[in-house]
Amino acid sequence: MSTPGPPAGAQSTPDANYRAILDYLAKRGHHKAALALSADLEGSLSRQGTPAPGPGPVPGGGKAVPLDDFAERNAPSAPRQPSAPPGQQPQQQGQGQGQGQGQVRRRMDQSVAPGHMLADPPSWDKGYAGLRLFVENSLDIHRPELSPLLLPLFVHSYLDLVLVGYRDAADHFLARFAPDHAPLYPGLVRLLASLRLPSHVAENEQALRWRHERYHVRLSERGWGLLLGWLQGGGLHGSSEGTEGRGRDRVLAIINERVKVDDYASLSRGGAPPAPYGADGTAPELRLGPGRVNPQLEREVRRRLKDAGEEEDDAVGEGAGAKARGREDKAGGADGEGAEGAGGGAADSAGDAAGDGALERKPTLDAPSSSSAAAAANDAKAASTGGSTTDAQLISPFPAELPPYPSTFRTLDVAREVERVREARKRIRLGPEAYAPEGALIPATRGEGGGALGAGLLGERGAEGRARGAREDQRRGVGKPSVCLFTLHDTGDSLSTVTFSEDSTVMATGFTESYIRLWSLDGKGLRALRTDLKEDEVDKIRDANDLSKLYHPDAPQTRKLIAHSGPVYSLSFDPVPGPASPPRYLLSASADTTVRLWSLETYANLVVYRGHREPVWAVEWGPRGVYFATASRDRTARLWITDKVNAVRIFAGHLSDVNCLSFHPNSLYLATGSSDRTCRLWDVQKGHCVRVFIGHRAAVQVVRCSPDGRYLASAGDDGLVLLWSLATGLRIKTFHGHTAPINSLAFSNESTVLVSGAADDTVRVWDVATPPGEGANPSDVPSAQGAGGTPDLLATLATKRTPVLEVKFTPRNLCLAAGAMREAAPPA
Structure with a gap:
């Protein structure tokens, strides 16, 4: 027990000196030293029979603290005593506690004071x-x-x-x-x-x-x-x-x-990141399913469709689809004759192929619609490659696992989703079945649940197919892809990149002369907002009819954007408006190590993103906007947010240039391809590499994730197209046929057909849905590049002299392609 302090006059007593020392140590933060000194002092005084110093005033105005209170306040708490059984008296407390302190003091959390740390909130x-x-x-x-x-x-x-x-x-x-x-x-x-x-x-x-x-x-x-x-x-x-x-x-x-x-x-x-496989050799499970749709947005979309009388009216979609199919079937040649234009060149369009079309009926808002043949192929592929049979059942990510997005939706979001539903109803369903010979029937084996397990063309496996199950004509309702090629003239070798907007109204081209040229594809021109409005003119705008006064009266068919100081290597349109309206923003990547954000309303540069130390080879928006990713020669890919000028994620692991990238449809993963001949899949939230795909013989120049989230297609300078399963990390197919580097890939909306464009002046159509033949090795390729062909090659569409730089499917499954015509070789 502490005793009362000494009289005020006894200022030179040892107790006052000790209290002054303790007070000084406490003020300076040396609590451990103060606690040790007080313990030694108490022990020495108890052996001498002298009471320990008590509280009281000390020289200098300091406040003395009783040793018991000091130890009680700063020493770590003892573990909580177990409650006493009924009828048994609780254990008596020590002598240093008063009558009012008989209950057990609350226990600290074990992680709070390990190693007997002092309780210090700051x-x-x-x-x-x-x-x-x-x-x-x-x-x-x-x-x-x-x-x-x-x-x-x-x-x-x-x-x-x-x-x-x-x-x-x-x-x-x-x-x-x-x-x-x-x-x-x-x-x-x-x-x-x-x-x-x-x-x-x-x-x-x-x-x-x-x-x-x-x-x-x-x-x-x-x-x-x-x-x-x-x-x-x-x-x-x-x-x-x-x-x-x-x-x-x-x-x-x-x-x-x-x-x-x-x-x-x-x-x-130079080390490598952790292997993407567990201790048992299996790949970790990925969440490849579609992200959850905002329920309020979905209800609003259904209300809009119901108000328009289109919720259950499939006749509307069929009629529009028939008209669209008729227009697309008229497309015919390869390269059309185009008028010469100023600056970057002039664009003209013509079709490369035509085929029968059919409609994809009653699409849902939750996930991209897919045919039964696509689902059939997934199970068959998984079985043939040794993958899990649960590959067809993709796991959807939780909302907390996805990158943060705005919790509210805008009118633009509603218009986009409504238009996507309408476009999906008018969509032509594509598939390899459309290339079956006349009169041939496609065997389809049904599982116990009624789902198709596989679909393939009749040939050597025809008898086996008839033995496995019933034969059905799968060609009914399946069309061939129509390709519309845009050829740019008088550009020489300066054209470096091309891209199309999702609503197919604008085409953007990048040139090595450090500028960007935009083209209007619908004939309406590219109108710009006025930046010279005066206050009295703004006051005169009272309703929607007066909004036209905000725009310049002229609408040229092409515009030039100048700001970069190096060649422009990649372009990407804002995906937020979708097929409902033209894009509002454009991203560009350049050799000057910067990425620029452009407004397509004022056609001015808004933001410059700096962070890469080397030329930026590729840039791409995320599926829902807000985020975008870049790939650079500095061996890294980076994730950005449009309202921040610094990268929020850096994906490091490639051993050479990162040449290309592609977002997974649910925004949770990012695929990259590199000159080190590998592809990698990254977790966007955590920044970890979750898959490494090895198989290319040369630099990888393009990667593309399928719309259903199951596959990754990669291609490069070796002329090969490799198809990978994201769920298992295994190679499914190898497509060979191109004789020059491949510049672009595009999946159809059902992920059943893949289209590739290459420098060999061809567009090739590949079969994704049909499972590989029994005993086939996905890594088997001809010894010489381009020798022979693959059974999965459905069609080869040759141009005159146009290396294809870009291919892209529209929401209705029309394929757009673009390139610059090469000059004819001089006569010998």
Whole structure:
């Protein structure tokens, strides 16, 4: 028990000196030294029979703290005593507690004070703030892998303060550091704000998951070494003392108990990322299903269709589809004669092929419609390649797993989805069955559930097909793809890239002369908003009829965009308007290491994105806008948000230039192709490489994910097109036939047909839906490039002298292609 303090006049007594020393140590933050001194002092005085110094005034105005209170306040809490059985008296407390302190003191959380740390609320703030400063000051190559540590540190530091009972400190911590995570994790921040008592944490399922399950973070050897160096004080003497040192102890405790750090070879030293397969040799499961549609958006779309009388009226779609099919079937030649134009050249169009068309009826808003033959092929392919038979049942991602998107929808979103439904009703269903010989029947084997297991052309397997199941004419309702080729004249070798808008009204071309040229494909011209409006003119605009005054009266058929200082290598239109209206924005990538965002309403440059250190080879919008990705010669791909000028993810792992990329339809994954002859699939949220595809013999120049999310097609300088299963990571087919590098790939909307455009002046159509033959090896290719052909080659559409740079399917399954005509060779 503490005794009363000495009289005021006894200022030179040893007790007053000891109290002054303890007070000084406490003020300077040396709590461990103060606790050790008080323990030694108490032990020495008890042996001498002298009472321990008690509270009282000390010289200098300091406040003396009783040793029992000091130890009670700063020493770690003892574990909670188990409740006594009925009829048994609870265990008596120590002599240092009064009558009002008979109940057991609340137990600290085990992760709060490991190693008997002192209870110091500011240490959590110091620990998190120090780690954040350490991550922000790290090099660019290490910051992406160190940043994920901040989220678990933020969550567990707040939960620790709540569980210990420091309510005010927890509120201060949340108010100070919540803005770091609110943009990406608004739901989590709101959840933490609602947890104000230990009982709240114990009753919340998500909070318990955070406390009981470890948060996984991957660090390279170099990154882990840097983190350990910071945790050990960075080599600064005395830096482990006081609140700052205890803050690092907090961080270390949370990492040890709440975070699982997976170490892998440092990428900066040429190491490879973790293998994409588990210990049993199987590929990790991916969430390749379609993302969840906003229920409110879906209801609004159905209401719009119902109001228009189109909800169940298939006749409307059939009539429009027949008209569209008739127009497309009229397409005929390869290269048309076009008028010469100023600047970048003139564009003309003509069809390359024609075929019978049919309609895809009653599409749903939730996922792209697909034919039964496509579903049949998936199971057969999985079986033939040794993959899982559950490949056909794709797992959809949870909303929390997808990149953050706006929670509300706009009128533009409704118009886009309504138009997609209408276009899908008018769509021509494509498939390899359309190329079957006249009179040939296609065998289709049905499973127990009624689903088709496979469909193939009759030939050598005809007898086997008849033995397996009933024969059906699958050619009915399936059409051949029609290709409309746009040829640019008088461009020489300056044309470097071409792309089409989703509504097929605008074509953009990039040139090595550092400029972009836009073309109007619907004849309406490219109208621009006026930037010279005066105040009195704005006041005169009162209704929709006056909106035309906002635009320039002239609408040229082509416009030129100038801002880059190097060749333009890639272009990408804003996907948000979809087929409902022309795009509003355009992204361009250039050799000047920048990416630029252009407004297609004012035709001016809005934003410049800098971050790559080498030329940027490719740029592509995400399926829902907001995000876009870039690929560069600096061996990295990067993820960007349009309203931030810095990249939010860096995907490092390729050993050479990253030449191309493609988003998965659900936005959760990003595929990249490189000059190191490999393709990789990345998790967009975590930044991890989840698949590595090896099989090309030369640089990969183009990759494309199928609309149904099952396949990845890749092609490059070796003239081969490889088809991969994203679920299993295995190669399904190898398409060979091109005799020059391949520049572009495009899947049909049902993912049953693949079209490729190459520098050999041809467009080729490949069969995706038909499973490979029994015993066929997907890696078998002819010894000489272009020798022979593959059974999966459905058609070869030759142009006159036009290397094809771009191929793209419209929502109605019309294929658009573009290229620049080569000059004729001089006569011998």
